[in-house]
Amino acid sequence: MARILGTGIATLDIINTVECYPPEDAEVRALAQRRARGGNVTNTLTVLSQLAHACAWAGTVASGPDGRFILDDLEQAGVDTASCTRVPTGTVPTSYVTVSRDTGTRTIVHYRDLPELSSADFARIGLKGFDWLHFEGRNVPDTRRMLEHVRLTHPGTPVSVEVEKPRPGIESLFPLADLLLFSRQYAQGLGVKSAADLLRIMQPQAPRGILVCAWGDAGAWALDPAGGSCASPAYPPPRLLETLGAGDVFNAGVIHARLQGRPLDESLDLACRLAGRKCGQIGLAGLAG
DSSP: OOEEEEESOOEEEEEEEESSOOOTTOOOOOSEEEEEEEOHHHHHHHHHHHTTOEEEEEOEEESSHHHHHHHHHHHHTTEEOTTOEEESSSEEEEEEEEEETTTOOEEEEEEEESOOOOHHHHHTSOOTTOSEEEEESOSHHHHHHHHHHHHHHOTTSOEEEEEOSOOTTGGGGGGGOSEEEEOHHHHHHTTOOOHHHHHHHHGGGOTTSEEEEEOGGGOEEEEOTTSOEEEEOOOOOSSOOOOTTHHHHHHHHHHHHHHTTOOHHHHHHHHHHHHHHHHTSSSSTTTTO
């Protein structure tokens, strides 16, 4: 069992399932609705906790019932919330999610009115004893200072950074990471048409890191610092139910496999299998079973 600290946001997700995605200016009836705790890093920690790791979350949470809902959900999932910062003003970030039963895909409208964790808040967290540190690549200036703090105070602790979207200056984080987890959305935002191309383009900016890019139903690719590459196919479920959170599950699978000391190709394969399993169910519960 490893001790893992994840730094990023937590959200309240309001998820409506519809028969198929509605056209503009339409009115449709939802087949189902649920409230869930979301957020990329907290989803990843929830899965890592299922995989028998001791996980903790560093982020901000608003006061009030919605903030309590997030904390309760994480604690029930076995994620320690002692390192999070309570914010007396603002509201819980909320994602309004529409899931199409026809395709299993999701569309998200996100609203936030809450400060993100600052580098000063992060510097007060005791990092001794953590075996892995995972970060969302967001709030770039503060995240860069957090990574620099880690490299100065705990240089031997492995660091992973999720790169989901193009953000101003995000490339400044790349040299500070041991593992970079890129999304197809990031690649396509740069006009790159394949995972393999993205990794080749990014390697000069991250010479010390392992680079990984998941590409949905096309599988995933990885590149090590020596230039060795590997790929894994996707493992679609018998019936596609929901892709919401699949990328976060994939990231958990890669981190878990690396902590186990698995080769890079086996790490990709495990992560793709885990993400495929998630796509065949609603929510994240029971993925490690």
